[in-house]
Amino acid sequence: MDLFNPILDKTKNWLPQDGTVNYYGQILGRKQADFYLKKLLEIIEWRNDEAIIFGKKIITKRKVAWYGDKPFEYTYSNTSKYALPWTKELLELKQLAEQETGETFNSCLLNLYHNGSEGMAWHSDGETDLKKEGTIASLSFGAERKFAFKHKQSKGKVEIFLQHGSLLVMKDTTQTHWLHRLPPTKKVTTPRINLTFRTIEE
Numbered sequence: 001m002d003l004f005n006p007i008l009d010k011t012k013n014w015l016p017q018d019g020t021v022n023y024y025g026q027i028l029g030r031k032q033a034d035f036y037l038k039k040l041l042e043i044i045e046w047r048n049d050e051a052i053i054f055g056k057k058i059i060t061k062r063k064v065a066w067y068g069d070k071p072f073e074y075t076y077s078n079t080s081k082y083a084l085p086w087t088k089e090l091l092e093l094k095q096l097a098e099q100e101t102g103e104t105f106n107s108c109l110l111n112l113y114h115n116g117s118e119g120m121a122w123h124s125d126g127e128t129d130l131k132k133e134g135t136i137a138s139l140s141f142g143a144e145r146k147f148a149f150k151h152k153q154s155k156g157k158v159e160i161f162l163q164h165g166s167l168l169v170m171k172d173t174t175q176t177h178w179l180h181r182l183p184p185t186k187k188v189t190t191p192r193i194n195l196t197f198r199t200i201e202e
């Protein structure tokens with residue numbers, strides 16, 4: 001557990017306006033978090049993501065995977081994917097995210113950043129098949145990385161360091177008014193895995 005931050009307030013809203021972001025800190029113990037990092041690296045069907053950026057097809061260095069209750073088709077960065085069936089470990093982590101947040105999720109997008117040279121550009125998770133203003137629960141494993149929010153109008157910024165085995169929750173109007181990104185960094189030389197549990201509207 002996070003011995004250096006024993007009184008982290010899970011109800012604190014990290015955004016000053018127009019949305020809600022809660023950081024729960026390390027909800028998994030070190031050994032459990034190590035177990036999931038290793039396991040997910042092994043069992044997940046990691047693929048290089050394809051995206052159409054300014055009309056040009058690119059292959060990202062970061063790897064991705066998409067799992068869910070059903071083979072949902074999910075359009076992300078202009079590419080379509082079909083969700084794979086849950087694995088045992090993903091179901092355990094989904095249950096954990098559901099217990100912590102009091103919400104339910106039917107799908108999960110996973111990202112594997114091999115080192116600090118890989119990140120994710122400014123975006124919001126407002127795809128049309130995602131439940132509007134639905135909660136997104138984000139679990140992180142491996143290297144601690146900075147996660148940043150930028151308000152779409154005011155350009156105001158908020159930064160949070162996401163620790164190994166931690167949970168971050170984005171909810172209500174966050175995706176409407178804020179962008180987020182994972183900035184690249186030279187300081188990180190080890191992998192990080194991120195799982196975002198989401199709700200697809202049927």
Ligand SMILES: O=C(O)CCC(=O)C(=O)O
Pocket residue numbers: 109111120125138147180182194196
């Ligand atoms: O890696 C992260 O922490 C965030 C990933 C993300 O924003 C996304 O998959 O939409």
Ligand SMILES: [Fe+2]
Pocket residue numbers: 123124125180
């Ligand atoms: Fe995102």
